[in-house]
Amino acid sequence: MKTNNKNGILYITPAMIILFSFLIIPLIYTLYCSLFELDYLVKGDFIGLENYTKLITDGKILRSLINTIWISIVATIISMVLGLCLALWIDRKKGFISYFIQMIGLIPWLISMVVAGLLWRWLFDGDLGLFNYIINLLGFESIYVIQNKTSAIVALIFVMSWRTIGYAMIMILAGLKGIDESLIEASRVDGATAWQTLKNIKLPLIKTPLLLSTIVLTVSNFTNNTLPKVFTSGGPGSATTVITLEQYNMSFRYYKFGESSALSIIIMIITTIVIALYIKVAKYKI
Amino acid sequence: MKINNVKSRQPRVLSRAVSRKVVEILIAISFAVLNLLPIFWGVVTSLKEKSEIALYPPKIWGFNISFEHYITIFNSGYFRSILNSFLYSVCAIVLGVVFGYLAAYGFQRSNFKFKKLFFYIVVAGIPLSVGSSVLLVPNYLYMMNLGMTDKWYTLILLYAAYNLPMAIWLLIAGVKAVPIEIEEAATVDGCSRLYIITRIIPPLIRPSIGAASLFIFIGAWNEYITASVLINSSNLKTIQIAIYDFLGYFGQEWGPLTASTTIAIIPILLVFAFFGRMLVSGLTSGAVKG
Numbered sequence: 001m002k003t004n005n006k007n008g009i010l011y012i013t014p015a016m017i018i019l020f021s022f023l024i025i026p027l028i029y030t031l032y033c034s035l036f037e038l039d040y041l042v043k044g045d046f047i048g049l050e051n052y053t054k055l056i057t058d059g060k061i062l063r064s065l066i067n068t069i070w071i072s073i074v075a076t077i078i079s080m081v082l083g084l085c086l087a088l089w090i091d092r093k094k095g096f097i098s099y100f101i102q103m104i105g106l107i108p109w110l111i112s113m114v115v116a117g118l119l120w121r122w123l124f125d126g127d128l129g130l131f132n133y134i135i136n137l138l139g140f141e142s143i144y145v146i147q148n149k150t151s152a153i154v155a156l157i158f159v160m161s162w163r164t165i166g167y168a169m170i171m172i173l174a175g176l177k178g179i180d181e182s183l184i185e186a187s188r189v190d191g192a193t194a195w196q197t198l199k200n201i202k203l204p205l206i207k208t209p210l211l212l213s214t215i216v217l218t219v220s221n222f223t224n225n226t227l228p229k230v231f232t233s234g235g236p237g238s239a240t241t242v243i244t245l246e247q248y249n250m251s252f253r254y255y256k257f258g259e260s261s262a263l264s265i266i267i268m269i270i271t272t273i274v275i276a277l278y279i280k281v282a283k284y285k286i
Numbered sequence: 287m288k289i290n291n292v293k294s295r296q297p298r299v300l301s302r303a304v305s306r307k308v309v310e311i312l313i314a315i316s317f318a319v320l321n322l323l324p325i326f327w328g329v330v331t332s333l334k335e336k337s338e339i340a341l342y343p344p345k346i347w348g349f350n351i352s353f354e355h356y357i358t359i360f361n362s363g364y365f366r367s368i369l370n371s372f373l374y375s376v377c378a379i380v381l382g383v384v385f386g387y388l389a390a391y392g393f394q395r396s397n398f399k400f401k402k403l404f405f406y407i408v409v410a411g412i413p414l415s416v417g418s419s420v421l422l423v424p425n426y427l428y429m430m431n432l433g434m435t436d437k438w439y440t441l442i443l444l445y446a447a448y449n450l451p452m453a454i455w456l457l458i459a460g461v462k463a464v465p466i467e468i469e470e471a472a473t474v475d476g477c478s479r480l481y482i483i484t485r486i487i488p489p490l491i492r493p494s495i496g497a498a499s500l501f502i503f504i505g506a507w508n509e510y511i512t513a514s515v516l517i518n519s520s521n522l523k524t525i526q527i528a529i530y531d532f533l534g535y536f537g538q539e540w541g542p543l544t545a546s547t548t549i550a551i552i553p554i555l556l557v558f559a560f561f562g563r564m565l566v567s568g569l570t571s572g573a574v575k576g
Contacts, residue, residue, distance in 0.1 A: 278413055
């Protein structure tokens, strides 16, 4: 299959120059920066791991990290479960409904998070929002969703999973379409119930797409700071200040770039672990 | 079910099928409402007069249609931002597709040292570029150090870099599907490798090129956080920065805000309407493998 062995590296060189210049070298440079005092971008003393120890002992950062982890996991689980249900449903359908659900489902994922965040913020507006209008029609009192700690977190999780249900559904659907029809047929002949077919045949066969989309969604939720920034501005207080928003504030509000570099590296390590898992699951071959 | 019961059960089976159909249609409708409600409500709000937006209960229909908010945003330099985003996207697409295609060809059709390592870098970049915020501080520090912030090419290079891994991945699948015999036959006919790479293969992998372009377009058009940090000049602003700036500029004035979001969605929906299938197949090409 392979031809022209000598020139291969030349073909990938332009792309690799871009990837190295803007993905890899910046990360190495940040690792270097994280060992210095770097307030207001003024390079101070070499302080070794002090930036890291500062972060690890900072209760606020730790709390935000833990919050972010569970928020992203819950949002991912909701997307995956609903995505799975929808995918199982439309997998058996042909024609318009299937196409319609797929196309509609991807729209939240396609529009930018700034747009999605703002539009939901407007819907959940305390005084004029459509959400409270509906709530009032149903006979309940208005809820100031974004001003209240618990409801702000619930709403953030809701919008996060709203964005990605369609994505999860499409990925799972692709897996389901890949299942050999005769296997399902055979199980039906053997008298398996729908639940048994799902549990013993379908789910094991779509394990890879399930795992892959779970990983992608977890990483993208975990590193998502645009949506919290636009939707809740991290508030009320710091209830929805996810770790990447904390990092954003640290850098661009307080200009503590040494510490924010260290935090970047920590976030990077966490995502790298997850990505390593992704590569292992995907078994990509070249 | 016993055979002799079939006749008496038929009406009930039929009504069950009907009610099942009704439930399915209801689910489809509520799913559509949930997905489209924010957009619908944004469009409705953007067309209301200022005084009617402030009304409670909100009017869902029967309001006076007015384009005042659209005029407001276009008088505040919104068009410039749209144009910028468009140019950034197009340049990032060109860069990403050309470099991505060359890399895909290299990965697929030749062997070289450290090929595996380079390939893993690309694969690791796929989920990494989903969350560009991981690279926010690194890119800021690095670009600051090189004096490359707030330039016309700043975001083009970054968006190309963020989206290259996915583009390479999609294009590898495309090149893989082209039989090597075509290249061999072309060589026998006296075509140079340059001719093969520039003239023979690209028309054969048009769907992959399309999918890669789509992903780069959506990524570049929708990106906000990196742009907000790296761009200061108002004449280099992207559309997403402009929308977010309206939030501060007009306070909580939802008229101009929803007008700007409505306009930002239109190109995405248009592209999706025409190339939706391509996008779906591109999206799933990574998941079904392996």
